[in-house]
Amino acid sequence: SSWSRFGFKNSDINLDIQFPPSMSQPDVLLLVQESLKNSESFIDVDADFHAKVPVVVCKEKQSGLVCRVSAGNDNACLTTNHLAMLERLEPHLVSLVIAFRHWAKLCCIDHPEEGGLPPYVFALMVIFFLQQRKEPFLPVYLGSWIGGFSLNKLMNFNLKEVENNTVVWEYSPGIDPSSSKESPKRGKVPLVFDSDQQCSVPIGQLWVELLR
Numbered sequence: 001s002s003w004s005r006f007g008f009k010n011s012d013i014n015l016d017i018q019f020p021p022s023m024s025q026p027d028v029l030l031l032v033q034e035s036l037k038n039s040e041s042f043i044d045v046d047a048d049f050h051a052k053v054p055v056v057v058c059k060e061k062q063s064g065l066v067c068r069v070s071a072g073n074d075n076a077c078l079t080t081n082h083l084a085m086l087e088r089l090e091p092h093l094v095s096l097v098i099a100f101r102h103w104a105k106l107c108c109i110d111h112p113e114e115g116g117l118p119p120y121v122f123a124l125m126v127i128f129f130l131q132q133r134k135e136p137f138l139p140v141y142l143g144s145w146i147g148g149f150s151l152n153k154l155m156n157f158n159l160k161e162v163e164n165n166t167v168v169w170e171y172s173p174g175i176d177p178s179s180s181k182e183s184p185k186r187g188k189v190p191l192v193f194d195s196d197q198q199c200s201v202p203i204g205q206l207w208v209e210l211l212r
Contacts, residue, residue, distance in 0.1 A: 004083035006097045006123050012066045016073045025054065028071040032056045042067070081162045082191075083123055089165060089192045090138065092203050093130075097123045099207060129210050135199050137206070141167050141189045166190050 019028045029047065033056045036045045042058040056069045070076065087093045100122050104110040112118045130137040142149060142157055148171070160170045166188040
């Protein structure tokens, strides 16, 4: 969230380490854990290697910020890059997400360890809302304009990367025998509408619509 600007000043800092094929994820995290324990700058070093995404957790002594270190978490990196580029293109997004996260904090529904939602989910919910308005504020990435697309095949479509203000999707037929050879393999969709397609809506109106 520090990279995408959707976090609070005291939000946890999530770091991901990319490593060469010659190393394994457990080895990398063990090295991270050992290095942090030997550092005077970090305290409360702990690890959860049995989580869905294994992490090493620590606290930076001077600031008191909690840091979570993962390794090879490509999905998290893709999500962060997506959110970071989108907020640079659409100024309203940061204000809406921060307000929505503050509302979630007041309602005590932003702690996943207590049954709440992870912080990044609130950003994705705001994006979905802006895409699904009667007068869309952001474009949808996947839909019927893509040859061979259907909701039944949604799991075969994946968002692969973000580049040049577009999101890149990839289609993998998998074991579906009905998949056509003409189905697209890759495509790009703009992250925001062109200037002549953008709708002008006060941010206050968007906030009220979001809460409805």
